[in-house]
Amino acid sequence: MRKMDTIVIVFDTSFLINAIKAKVDPLHEIKMRIGLYEAIIPTAVMDELNRLKKSNINANVVLELLKKRPHIIVPSGEVADDAVVHIAAERKAKVASTDKDVRRRAKALELDLVTLRDGRHIWIDGMI
Numbered sequence: 620m621r622k623m624d625t626i627v628i629v630f631d632t633s634f635l636i637n638a639i640k641a642k643v644d645p646l647h648e649i650k651m652r653i654g655l656y657e658a659i660i661p662t663a664v665m666d667e668l669n670r671l672k673k674s675n676i677n678a679n680v681v682l683e684l685l686k687k688r689p690h691i692i693v694p695s696g697e698v699a700d701d702a703v704v705h706i707a708a709e710r711k712a713k714v715a716s717t718d719k720d721v722r723r724r725a726k727a728l729e730l731d732l733v734t735l736r737d738g739r740h741i742w743i744d745g746m747i
Contacts, residue, residue: 626656628733629707630690631716632667632678632699639677639684641739645715646688648741649733659712660685661695661702704728713744 628649638645646658671678695702704724707714714725715733722732731744 626653627659627710627712628656628715629659629661629703629710629712630664631703631714631718631721632664632671633718633721634715634734635664635668635681636671636675636677637717637735637738638741639680641735643735643739643741644684644688645741646684646690649715649743652741652743657712658688658690659693659706659710660690661693661697661699661706663695663697663699663702665692667699700724704730 630645635645638648649656668678668682672682693706695706697705700718700721703714703716703721706712707725707730708728711730713731713733714721716722716725717735722734725732733741733743736742
């Protein structure tokens with residue numbers, strides 16, 4: 620069970636891949652900015668990364684990175700984008716995504732966002 624004040628972030632495929640493209644270790648960078656947090660990766664996102672790994676070198680890098688960084692894999696039977704929003708809403712978590720539709724849906728549910736600004740700087744809603 621997590622502490623009440625622990626920040627929870629649900630990661631989308633787009634955010635992970637685009638962070639790696641920008642040469643940013645997203646899980647580590649966020650930890651350096653906010654301290655300990657709970658990183659959640661839906662199984663649908665893991666499935667998407669595994670499908671992309673043959674054609675996208677960044678997906679491979681993300682999968683290797685996830686072997687080294689603490690995270691929780693949460694079962695999801697939905698499409699990755701739907702799973703990210705659904706799990707975040709259930710857990711009152713932040714959504715890490717660069718996908719416009721996912722960000723729009725998260726905002727409609729009043730969920731905070733984690734995204735990349737200028738393509739390389741991590742921006743966390745509610746944080747300086």
